[in-house]
Every structure is written in structure tokens, then in C-alpha cells.
Amino acid sequence: MNVSALAGRLRAEAEQTDERRLLVLAGDRDAGIDAAYDIVEGVGFSDDGVTFVTTREGFRFERLHPKHADRLLGTTRDCVVLDAHGEFSPNAIGRLVGAVDGGGLLVLLTPPLDEWPTTRGGFDEYLAVPPFTVDDVTGRFRERLVRTLREHPGVAIVDVESETVERDGLTGESSTESTEPLRSQSTQVAPDTALFPALAYESCLTDDQARAVRSLELLRHPGHAVVVEADRGRGKSSAAGLAAGSLAAEGRDVLVTAPGSRNAEEVFVRARVLLDGLDALAGESENDEEGQHLRTVEGGHVRFADPPTAATLPNNPDVVVVDEAAALPVRLLSQFVAAPSAGFFTTIHGYEGAGRGFSVRFRDHLAESDKVVRDVHLDDPIRYARNDPVETWAFRALLLDARPAVDPLVEDVTVDSVEYRAISPDELVEDEHLLHEAFGLLVLAHYRTEPTDLARLLDAPNLSLRALVADGHVVSVALLAREGNLDAETRREMYDGGRVRGNMLPDVLTSQLRDEDAAVPVGYRVMRIATHHAVRSRGLGSRLLSEIRDELADDVDWLGVGYGATPELLDFWDRNGYRTVHLSTTRNATSGEYSALMLDPTSEAGEAVQSRHTDWFLRRVEGVLADLLDDVDPDVARAAIRATHGEYAERLSDRDWRVVAGASYGPGLYGTAPRAFRDLAVRHLSNPDAADLTDREERLLVRKVLQCRPWDDVADELDYLSTSQCMRSLGDAYKPLVDVYGDEVAHAERERYTE
Template identity: 60%
Template sequence: MDVAALADRLRTEAERANERRLLVLAGDRDAGIDAAYTALDAAEVADDDVTIVSSREGFRFERHAPNHAGNLLGRTRGAVVFDAHEKFSPNALGQVVGAVDGGGLLVLLTPPLSAWPERREWFDDHLAVPPFDLDDVGTRFRGRLVETLREHPGVAIVDVDSETIDRDGLTDPWPARPHDPPKAPENAAFSEVVYDACLTADQADAVGALEALRNPGHAVVVEADRGRGKSSAAGIAAGALAAEGKHVLVTAPAFRSAREVFVRAAAVVDSMGYRADNGEDERRIETTAGGRVQFASPVAAVDELGAGGEVDDHGGDDGDDGDRDRDSPDVVLVDEAAALPVRLLSEFLSAPAVGFFTTVRGYEGAGRGFSVRFRDRLGESEFEVTDVTLSEPIRYAPGDPLEIWAFRALLLDARPPVDQLVADATLDSVEYRAFTPEDLLADEHLLREVFGLLVLAHYRTEPNDLARLLDAPNLSVRVLLHDGRVVSVALLAREGGLPESTRRKMYDGQRVAGNMIPDVLTSQLRDEEAAEPVGYRVLRIATHHAVRSRGLGSRLLSATKEEFRGEVDWLGVGYGATPELLSFWRENGYRTVHLSTTRNDTSGEYSAVMLNPLSDSGRELAERHSRWFRERAIGVLSDPLRDADPDVVRATLAATDAPVNPSLSDHEWRVVVGASYGPGLYVAAPGAFRRLALAYFVGGDGDDGDSAQSDDSTDGSETQLSVREERLLVRKVLQAQLWENVAAELDYVSTGQCMRALGTAFRPLVDHYGGDNDTVVEERARFSDEF
């Protein structure tokens, strides 16, 4: 049997079962391309139904470069040819698999399979971060990938060099069972035309549940594996709601993730006869009923809800500016919700009605993580919540071999241990272990538990991270085990220890991959020696959801610190700052050295960088950057960080190990005392108030004392302020917000009351920092009758 005959049989079998097949053409690249043409001709796949993903050009098919494979997300093709000879990445493989329709073929062009793992490729260059080089990069990911190709049903392998078939991939499946016909629920509010657009009974049930969004106070959560039609269900419902005159705001990590929503919404609106002329903007659908479906990036969507008005945002894909309307959305639909952080998801709970759509297993994210991390907040909200699960694939039959292979090869279905196996884990029952990539590769269950816990805990874990875990020379894994099961995991990245020549290039603005903290401290904060000490950055830390709040994460960090003490100079972390995370890291000995002055485009958060020194050189590094952060804090908080969450500011400053001596002049003390105890004015010396406020938050005696500010208020010292007073100090004094805005935000009845409250808040600071100062004593005595 030759390639043509094999391709014909694979396609025939796939069509009969409504499944997909994988044809691997291994060997010389040109020979593989020629064989792919032969195979597709024999399989009778039309040229306009084929896409090739390749770094080469000149094909008769639609072509995308490997770094643009994401353009296939949400699309279906009769066949996809993936050229893995150049610029191959696990992400690209994950993106193309889902685009193959039932009855179709994925054609994978590879080097000879026996040699492929050892070949050095484009992706390996990205793993060879300084001071490591290409020879240090492992070959384990591709070795494991080749093993799955040789073992898995539905995978055919042809050696194009010897023109032999190593595996035919034929499974002789049963004929496909037709989908259960969709039908509208009893007493459906949407018209019959809407339900005619559904392809499965599952999808019709989901659209029926989404009818609840016609009324405020409802939330619907739709979960599904990839390819089950959840985005299509969102689009069908969005079109039906817009046809009723609703303003539907759709958001997703990128517009391409939500494109199917708009395709389906437009089709529904057209079929109902409500489409209004909207020009060429694919991100906005107008209806003659006055409704619309519109896209905004997550951060812009939150801004729109907060402002009560519309922000027409193009999500950062092309940078276009939009127009603005005054009306706010009636419904918000969040597609690929698992790919957004909890803080951002929580902001959507201010919408009148909201739908969350999330992938349970697949390239876009981990729905289980969404459930664990966000569902408690949703359950505590005032929404009436409806849950829907789509289980029936739309584009191919259940049990499709290609889907099962992709889940295994890329660990898209990796999960931590089931709750019952770890539920009784305690600090005394766990064991600290270091696992090498060889350990993980040799134990599939261990690998799945480690990677599954990382996927569960972090919204950005993707297939490329599996390759990094197995092959990147700068990464290390540390875990806590309970009865042999993973309950907590830390992924660490070695950074720093760079030679002088590299440090100089970094200082001059050249990016050095894999060294995030040294890069920030060197290129942004102008410290040419920052990349000399060696450290480990905590890339991820995750604890099993069944055993959270038992101190296991802190135990893991403590054990890691003891292991690396004397071996490296520092431990560090960089992350989107929230009060809770800042408190966690502070409690574990990490101190703030930087807060970014721009927000993350996806999370909308400012990023904190924190260090925990382990040696004298690490301590010197941390101390000087803590001091420099303290010295610039007043300037950045009143300028680029004016809009930072005051609780983030409080927690960031509290975690700064650099106490301040406010050093006020006699004149400044008179102004501050007069404003606190008498008729003086804050505007007469705002700088003095800022230095006092900074001293209060960071620990203020000029020695090594603890900050007066703690997680929720203060530590009970004589300088204790309430949470509201601390927020007042941040908003008005440190961030220089307008009085009327501060008064409104903090619920003061008037600006006058807000001003008086600020004076009262400064009294304990005056007493603590200036109590022995003669000027303070004399000035305060003038107002003794008032206190």
C-alpha cells in the first residue's frame, strides 16, 4: 500500500465514523511535501478546504506561518498540513489540531522520527536562556511526542525516505451515530429560528439556559471541552438578545477567540431579519431593533461597566480606536473565561446579567481552574446562577482518536489528584521533594499531577509550558507529596549569574531572555550589577484546591529557601499585584523592590517584583532596590500609579523593607500639626504629608521597625489607622487625587468631611514621628483645648 492508497483509506474511514485521522510523513522535507500533495489528492480534499502551516511559501493551499497558527482557532478545515521541520512549537500543534473537521486529516510533516528529538530547532533556541546554551536544552518533549505517535490509535506513519508505511493507523470504527436533533425547550422565549441554528441537543439546551440573560440578576456558566460548540451557543444567544434590543458586550482574551461568537450572532440576526447596516466592522453587529453585539478587550470591558458607558474597543489586535456611546451593556458574555485572572472575572459581576464560557480541556485554558478559583465568588454574588455542560462534539464523533491523542501528547487533560486522595494532607504529613525532568518523564502519573496542578492554578499555562517543564535547562520543580500524591508544586527559574558582557548589553537595552527580574532591575531601574548575583524566580506556585489555607504553600517556599540557602543569592517573584498575593509573599519573607508603572494588558493589574535574599550579595541587592523603590514611591504614586488600587498600594508599601525617616523641617511640622490639630491646610506643605504617609506605610522610624500597616488595618500600635483612613492617605496624599473624587470613593458625605478626616488621620502620625520635636510640642500645645 502506497501513500495515496493509505490516505484514501484513512479519509474513507474517518468520514464513515465522523472521526479524524493523523498522517505522519517523516523524513526529508521536500519529499514530505510532495507526499502531502499526493495524499490530499488521493483523499479528495478540495484545495480550498486545506490549510498548510509552514515557514515556507508558494503552496496552492491557504497558508499560515507557524507563529500565526492561532488564526485557525475557531475555524474548521477538511485537512490541515503542519510542517514541523522549521519553527515547530507545542502551541502551534495545539492550535492546528482543533481546526480539523470530522472526516478530515491532520498531516504532520516531520524529520525522521528516530532523529527528530535530537534535532535543534527554533523552539530550542527559546529554551536556551543565558547563561545556558543550546547544548543544555533537553530533548524529552519531542521524544515523548514521537512515542505517542508510534503508539496511539488513528495515527498513520509513513517513512517518505524509504517509501514505507510503518503504521497504517486504521481502526475499522463503527459508522457514526447521528446527533440527537436539537429542539427548543418548552415555553422558549427565543424564536424557533434561533433554535434552528443549533447543531446538537446539547447546544440547544445551552441556548435555552442563556435565555435567562434576558433579565437582570442572572448568570450562566457554560463549560465544555474544545469543539463542543460553546462559542457558537454564545453567538446564537447574543444574536437573539440583540434582536430583542439588548446591548450585548462580548469579551475574550483576544478577538480571534471570540470571532465564532460574532459569526454565529450575525447569522442569527440575519435569519431573523433584524440586521442593520454596520459597515465593515466585524466586531460590532447592529440590529434594527436597537440592539447590538459588540467586542471589547477584558480591561476595556471592565472600564465600560465601571463608567456606566460604552467603550468601543478593538482588543489590542490591531490598535484601532473606536467611538463611544453613553449607554451601558445589558448583558456581558465572557468567552474563554478560564484564560482570565480571577480579579478580572470578578469585575464582570457588576454587569446586569453575565455569561461565562470556558474550555474544560484544551488549548485555550482550564475550566476546572476557573471553577475552583472563581466559582466561590460567583456563588457569593447576588446572581441566580445556572450551570450548563456541553459534552457532545459538534465537528466530530465522541471518542475521536485525534482528540484523545492531542490530550495525551500535550497533556491538555492533565489534572491534579482527585480530592479524596489528598484531603487529609497536613504540614506534618507532607514530604518535600525535588524532581528532575527525567523523574517526570519516567513517571506519567507524576508528570500529569504536576502539570495538572500548574494548569489548574494559573490561567496562562499552555502547551509550550509542558516542553519548558521537560527541556528548559533553567527550570526546576519542587513539590510537596502526601502519600505519594502531589499537593503543592513550585516551578522555579534560575536567573542572573550573567557575565559582564551580557550585563552590559542588558544595561544598554538589549533583552536577555529568561532573566525577568535581572532585566527589570538592570534595564529599567539602571542597576548594571543587578544581573551578577544568582537567584531563582518562582514562576508558578500552586496548592491543591482541596487542601488550601493549611499553610502548605508557605511550607513549600520555606523548604525551598532552606535548600537553596548558600547555593544562590536570592529567591524572587514577579506577578500581577493583588492585596492577597502581596500579603502572602510578604508573610513568606519577600520584600517589594518594584511596582510596574503600566498595567498588564490581559489582567489589568500592575506587576510587583519581590526579593527574598539568601546571601550577603543578595541582601545588598534587595536592600538597595528596596531603598530606591521607597525613594521613587512618592513620585510614581502621584503620576503613573495614580489609579492603582489603594489596597495594592498599602500592601506593596508594607512589604518594602526600607524604613523612612520623614525628616520634616520646623516649618513643615507647623503646617502638619496645624492641619491635624488646628485650622491649618494640607495644601500648604503636601510634600511633608507625603513623607509622613510613606513613613507610616513602610515602617517609619528610620530603623528596622515593622510597618504600622497590616493586611486589613494596622498592627495595634499607637500609630494605628483604620482601613478607611489608610485608603484616604493613599488616595489623597500619595496619589494626589481630587478631593471630590476621594470623598465619593470613600463614602464621605462632603469634601469638607473628607478634609477633616485627613487631619484626624494624621494626628497619630504627628504624635509618633514628631512627639519629641520641640516645634511639634509647642505647636500642638496651641490647640490643646481641642484635644
């Protein structure tokens, strides 16, 4: 059987079952491309239904570079050819699988399958972070990928060099033989009591989608929240767009947000088409600074804002639509609940993110809110039939459905009943159960996990895994990245602004904080740490960090971490011995949080790095808080400064002390010497146990003294009855500081007003 004939049979079976088929062309790259051309021409695909994803040029079909594979998200193709020679990326597979329509083919060009795991390419170079080289990168991910290709139904494999068929990929099913329904697509009619336009329902492709749109009518009424969950390819974003367009047609202001503007593209496409069909658009769509903006003749809007901006509910929208909600942190998601009504749309399985933060912690928050919540689940695929073998292959190959152990298996675990383990990549590859549980927890530890993260876990030479295990089940896991130990040339490159991959902490300390020697010591950064949700708050995370320190302390100079700072997380890392060395001066574009960098030294060299950066952080923090960090949460600032445990020596002269003591106990004024007040505030916050201040008084120190916010704003935010009361409270807050830290001059000034 020649390749074109096999492809024809695969496509015929795919069309009969409304499924897709995967055809692997293994061997020489040129031979694979020629064979792919023969398939496209021989099977009879239309040119506009074919896309080649490759670094090669000169195709008459649409051609995309693998780095731009995401441009096919939300689109439909009859045939996608992915060239995995040279620029192979696991993310590209995840992005392209969903673009192939039912009855279509995904064609994968690979080196000979037996050789592919050890064949070097651009992705191996990407994983070889300094000081490691490409020779240190393994091929376990590709080895596992090849195994899935050889075992999974619906996957054909052809050796293009010998022109032999290893697997024909035919399942022997047809639409007449199968008992499973094909795509649940039918012509939709608006319900008699529908409140959205009939066109919104007529635009739906499945009964599922129509039911979702019907539920989304609740967003017309304040006090409602609708949660729509689905696997990829079920039309949830289209349903969101139809609802947004319907609401805007009525004159409502709909604010759309997503991890990136690209993620919301389908929402705007569907909203625009609907509004155009209703003759409801007011002029052409526009692009604001944030993204797209549709206006309607009734004064409605469908507008985009990035998540941190959207969380402030700018211009008081009537409805908020959050697409790919599971890819956002719980802190941001919780703020959207304050909108009059809100729709949350999320992917259950997929590289967009499927964090437990959404499915557990945020859902708990939503249930406790005053919103009436409606849940909608979409099961029916839009582009292909249920149980499509290519979809199930992608789930298995990329672990899109990775999950931790089910609750009953671990809910009785205690900190004393677990075993500490260093889990090697070889163990993960050999034990699918272990891999699913460990990776499933890592997925939940971060608001965005991609297929590339699985490849890093299995192949990157700088990463290692540690876990707590109970009765064979992973209950807590930490992913560690080895950093530092960089040679002089690499350090100079970093110091001069060059980016060195895989060395986040040395990079920041060297390039931003101008400490070239910081990249000499070696350490482990905790990239991710997660504990099973059923056993949280039992000390397992701290136990895991303690075990890691005991194991690695003699081999490295420091342990470190970098993360989006919240008061709770800062306190957690502080309790586990990590000390603040930096707060980023820009917010993360998705989480809206400033990042904290912390170190736990394990040697004299590590102690020297941590000590000098903690000391410098305290010396510079007052200036940064008054400028680039003037909007950071005061509780984050308090916790970050407290976690230094530094010995900050204030620089107050005799005259400074007289002003501070006079403003606290007498008629002195804060505004005559604000630097003295800032120095004393930093000293107290770095060692808050020395003087007894309330939480509100410490927030007052941050907001007014360190961040230099206007008195009226501070009084309003901190719930003082008046600005004058806020001013008096600042003086009162400094009395204990004068008592504890003041010298003889300060105490003498105090006595003038207390005798």
C-alpha cells in the same frame, strides 16, 4: 502500500466513522512535503479545504507560517499539514487539531522519529534562555510525543525515505460496526415556547447546542447567570454568538469580553450571521477602539471590551458574555456578576486556560451571589464524532486533561505529613501519574497555560520543579526559573533596551530601573506556585517556600517573584520574607492587575540588590502613585509599601513640620505643603506598626495624599458623610504621625493647640 493509498484508506475510515486520522510523515523534509502533496492530490481534497502550516513558500494551497497557526481557530479544514521541521511548536499542534473536520486528516511532517528528540530547531533556541545555550536544551517533550504517536490508535506513521509503513493507523472501525453514535447533528426546530428567534435554533448543529441556546434565554431576565462548559470543538462560542445576536435583536445591549479579541471572533461571526438573517443589522459592523461592534435596528448592541475595561461594565450593559472565562482571574470574573445578567463560557480542557480559579473559587463566589445560576454542559463535538482518536491523542500528548489528585486522596494532608521533593524532568517523563498531578497543579496556578508550558517544564534548562508530596500525591508545587548571572555584553544589551528572554527580574531591574549590575547576581524566580484546593490555608505554600529557601540559599543570591498584585498575595509573599522592589506602571492586558516584583536575598550580593531597590522604591513611590499609578487599588499600594519593611527617612524641614502639626492639631492647611504630607505618609506605610491608624485612614493617605485624587471623589469612595468630614479626618490621621515621628519643632507646634 504507497503513502497516497494509505492516506486514502485512512480518509475512507475517517469518513465512515466521522472521526479524524493523524498521518506522520517522518524523514527528510523535502520528501515529506512531496509526500504530503501526493496525499492531497491523490486523496482528492478540494484545494480550499487544505492548509499547509510551514515556513516553506510556493504552495497552491492556503499556507500559514507556524507562528500564525491560531488563524485556523474556529475554522474547518479537510486536511491540515503541519511541518514540524525547524519551526516546530507544541502550541501549533494544540491550535490545529481542532481545525480538522470529521472525515479529515491531520498530516504531521517530522524528522526521523528516532532522531527527532535530539534534532535541534527554532523551538530549542527559544528555550535556550541566557546564559544557557541550545546545547543545554533537552528533547524530553519530543521523546514523549513520539511515544504517544507510536502507541495511540488512529495514528499512522510512514518513513518517507524508505517508503515503509511503521503503523497504518487503521482502527478497523466503521459506522456500521461501531456502537458509538456519530456526531449528534440534526435539523433543529425552535421549541414552541422559545423566546429567541427560530433562526437561532435552526442555526444550531447539535442537540447539545440547541439546549444551550434554550438555557441562554434566561439572560433576557435580570438576576440570572448561565455557565456553559465544554471541551474544545463543541460549539460553545457559537452558542454564545447566537444568544448575543438574539438578545441584541430585541434591543438589548450585550457586552462581550474574552482574554483577547481573537478569542471572541466566533461569537461575533455567529451573532452577525444571525442578525443578517433576521434583517436586524443597522448598517455594517464596526470596529471600535476595543474591537467589533454590531448595532441592530431595535437599538441593540453586541460590542467587545477587553476584560479590565469590561469589568467596569462600561455604559451599563444589559448582558455580559464572557468567553474563555477560565482564562481570566477570579477578581475580574467576580466583577462581571454585578451585571444585570451574565453568561460565562469556558473550555474544560485546552490551552485557552482551565484554571481551578474558575471551577472552584469563582463558582463559589457565583453560588453566594444573588444570581439564579443555570449550568450547561456540551458533550457532543461539532466537527467530528465522539471518542475521536485524534482528539484523545492530543489530550494525552499535550496534557490538556491534566488534573491534580482527586480530593479524597489528599484532603487529610497536614503541613507535617508531607515530604519535600525536587522532581526532575526525567522523573516526570518516566512517571505519567506524577507528570499529570504536577502539571495539573501548575495549570491551576495560572489563568493561562499552553502546550508550550509543558515543553518548557520538560526541556528548558533554566526551569526546575519543587513539590510537597503526600503518599505519592503532589499537594503543592512550585516552578522555579533560574535568572541572572549574565555576562557584561548581555547586560549592556539589556540596559540599552534589548529584551533578554527568561530573565524577567534582572530585565526589569536593569532596563526599566536602570541598574545594570542587578543582572550579575544569580537567583531563582518562583514562576508559579500552587497548592491543591482541598488543602489550602494549611500553611503548605509557606512550607514549600521555606524548604526551597533552605535548599537553595547557599547556591544563589536571591529568590524572587513577579505576579499580578492583590492585597492578599502581597501579604502572603511578605509573610514569607519577600520584599517589594517594584510595582509595574501598566496593567496586565488580561488580568487588569499591576505586577509586583519582590526579592528575598540569600547572600550579601542579593542583599545589596534588594536593599538598594527597596530604598529607591520608597523614594519614588509617591511620585509614581501621583501619576501612572493613580488608579491602583489603595490596599495594593498599602500592602506593597508595607512589604518593603524599609527604613524611609522623611525629608521634612522645620517649616514642613510646623505645617503638618498645624494642620493636624490647629488651623494649618494640607494644601500648603503636600510634599511634606506625602513623605510622612510613605514613612508610616512602610512601617505601619509604629503609629495606630485605621485601615480607612491609611486608604485616605493613599487616595488623597499619595494619589492626589479630588476631595469629593475620595470622600465618596471612602464613605465619608461629606467632603469637609473627609478633610478633617485627614488632619486626625496625621496626629499619631506627628506624635510618633515629629521632632521638637513638630511637638512644640502641637503643644500650642493642646495645652
